[in-house]
Amino acid sequence: MVATPSAQIHHPSAFTPIRHSFFWFVITTLFLYLLYSSNLLLNQTTKSIPTSENVQNTTNPFGVSSPIRFDTELKHIVFGIAASSRLWRWRKEYIKLWWRPGETRGAVWIDNQVRSRKNESLPDIRISRDTSRFRYTNRQGSRSAIRISRVVSETVKLGLEDVRWLVMGDDDTVFVLENLVRILSKYNHEQYYYIGSSSESHVQNIFFSYAMAYGGAGFAISYPLALELEKMQDQCIQRYPSLYGSDDRMQACMAELNVPLTKETGLHQFDVYGNLLGLLGAHPVTPLVSLHHLDIVDPVFPGMTRVKAVKHFLESAKYDSASIAQQSICYDKRGWSILVSWGFAIQIVRGIISPRELEYPTRTFLNWYKKLDYTAYAFNTRPVARHPCQKPFVFYMSETKYDKVRKKIIGIYTLHREEYPDCRWKMESPETIENIVVIKNQDNFRWHKAPRKDCCRILPSKKKETMYLWVDGCRTGELVEW
Template sequence: MYSSSKQRIIPWLILLMIILYTLYSSNLLLITNKKRRECSTTSINLQEANNEIQEQHEMGTTNTSLNIDAESTIAQEKKIKKVEKEKEHEEEEEEEKETPIDQLSQRYDTELNHIVFAIAASSNLWDMRKEYIKVWWKPNKTRGVVWLDKKVSGKADEGLPKIGISQDTTKFKYTNHQGQRSALRISRVVTETLKLGLKNVRWFMMGDDDTVFMVDNVVRILSKYDHNQFYYIGSSSESHVQNIHFSYAMAYGGGGFAISYPLAKELARMQDRCIQRYPGLYGSDDRMQACMAELGVPLTREAGFHQELKCAFIFVVVQYDVYGDLLGLLGAHPVTPLVTLHHLDVVQPIFPHMDRVESLQHLMKSVKRDSGSIMQQSICYDHDKYWSISVSWGYVVQILRGVMSPRELEMPTRTFLNWYRRSDYTAYAFNTRPVTKNPCQKAFLFYMNKTRYDPARKKIIGTYSRYKSKPPYCNWKMESPEEIDSIIVTKRPDPLRWQRRSGDDKEEDRQENHCRQIFFAAAPRLNRVNLNLPISTACFTETLRKERRRNGRKGMEDSLLVSLVG
């Protein structure tokens, strides 16, 4: 009896299992709370949809109306989102339009007391090199430390920075047979200066003891950058071969480079370990650049920081990796602030008849009047005499017979040799032009003699005296500048001249940015020329046109129009 009832139950159990499996496979039993939550995020609630379906069913509508309504709702939401995005985009454009120009070209309020100079020096050369530092150092205004390898004797009131003794670097490996171990010590001067704990510091300025800084221009350059960010600012070498041998991404310490305070802190945390990883590098600058590369900070180039400078004649400006006479380089300085001079003790004085220190002190007379314009080139032409005139403000005026294009005058004349003496002119990292072999095209030089400020005219008046040297014989019939004894150059102080474009000047400024009339004041035993700056190349076309009318195109290259090639 029991077995028969059991046999009747088994088919029903099998049937129940089949029904459950069918329901499971059709997903009718898988409506979970999670599914309900997911459905609730759609544009139409499930319950509302059911009610709407029921109402539509009662009204005799079809189920397709629900789908149409859902699609229209989704399309409407997309349209609303698109309108909101367009509105946000318009608001962003309005904010950009309302942003003042001063804010777009923001300059930071960096001052001289925010900058600390870290100067690498040698005790063996200190007695000579300290005279260079005295030229540019401003007691009680500039801040910094000179780092020596050992103690030196000296007076406390010499007008010099504080002197520090570098830490021992014998624990670091150095395997370069061509260099010197002092590179390890010099590479750490920024870190050692940071560890002094000076307050209110934004920038560390690295330099050598024979580096002369134009401190006002240092402030102007660094004010362009946000000191709260990582910045490694400097310049590569003027020698292409030098840059290839070391790196185009490396700032040369002799020419000076700046490191922002946050970057200096990060450098101090890892520099000792970094130095150990590069025992085969030559100097301090490439070690610094190697650490910057590990920190992911590229070099920010500024044209005013210049590298190696070694020459055999009169000039020194910036730190050029060349030998020879630097007149061609200094007489064609671009419109950018001069920041540093370097390698001063291996060149001749920058002014004739003076020693090196005296010549630098003489240059500083012009620097004090308008440091932002020092040595920047202006070009003009004498319409009547057909002379080309190049003014390196505060330094030298050159007069050349004939009409030379501004493009050529802006190129430095190759009065110098490359740092690697076997290299030719293609080894320079800048454009140059050859020295003319025509004696009639030799430049007549007028060096800055004195400068003063005229408060009535609100202008700087500089007197440039001719460097007396016997001119070579010239068979040209045009007048010779050798009869001129001095040139008077007048200009308004304009510390931001390098920062502005000519189109941004006011109307009265634009009028002065033309070639000024040259005035010759003849007096017994004195011929003087007056030039009014700023002057530019606006009159070149007019002068050339007059020249062609006078002489015709034939024979111009042999007589007046100077055009050097190669």
């Protein structure tokens, strides 16, 4: 059978829908392929190029916003204490206040042999190596600066195990050990850290450096950094014969190692003279870690020897070391401003003084350079009030104890009796108060949270001569009101 022409010719209109479907199928497939390829390429690029987020996640696996704390303990810290045989008889009493045999590790490095009794609570006493081969050309200083600067290297050479931090201090430096552990726990001990603080004297910081950790306040060096320093310190010291002290030599070597100062303001050099009431009464919102120059300033508590006063001060730290010297502010309806420095002193001033002013230390102390500007400090201060009605009534801590029934810390503060000028204001005098009782909870984790002062609340009292205060963390929406 022969096919007719009409049977062999296909009508084009019958295949049009099929062609359109095939066209869109090809287009869709090509689009999906391109989309998949671009995503794959983007993912590979993201993995290969270290963006800022990736770098942060690499160096900080816990995330930027999470508070990171390391498990540093007192056993991980080794102390190197610089001492003088000439002053050892008196200075060793300060070391006894904070040294804990069996818990603390380290050594005292001294220039000559000294006598010591077996039962004294002191570190090992070691004689520093001879430093006569090092040049020293500073006419105002002492060659002992070279010996003291090598305390770090000599402590490293002791070869102690399980060390994370080396902490340097002077023989008249007193540490609050729990707070030292708290600040060091913020930092990764496997990295290079040089931690310390500046002087209170602005002029001292200009003469030396704001980037230098002052040795009397104490400074900490992470152990890996200490190992690197030990390798090059002797050569480094030879390059700086004209420097004055040991701590500026240390900072010079840190600069060569490209390690900057990490500042912790709770380490106190106390380059001042006079009364520490203004400084400790308005302590910055940071853990109090160390006290220095205690032989130069007045006793922390009047009527006591310097050593006994510091010992008395540390009694409160046994109950809540995290809160020692932390400031709280409240106001009495009788028109009084109340400034609490927990574990140390309470000041009551007639009249309303704003919290902004009360945060500034009053200048109860003198500058290290007495002939220079008396306001030349590295922080804001305020003058001692000249108005006879605004002389503060100071209540010093007389006892701190723990109430097992209430499960609270009880602090008793007693008025320091002295002559007060006559006041013509028609206002009740704080002198009618003999004792202030402060009640608070222990707060070991206060430095795990955002820094904030405690709030102070006045409690009702049945005794006119006794005031009761509650000091604790602020509630939501709570203000310092007057």
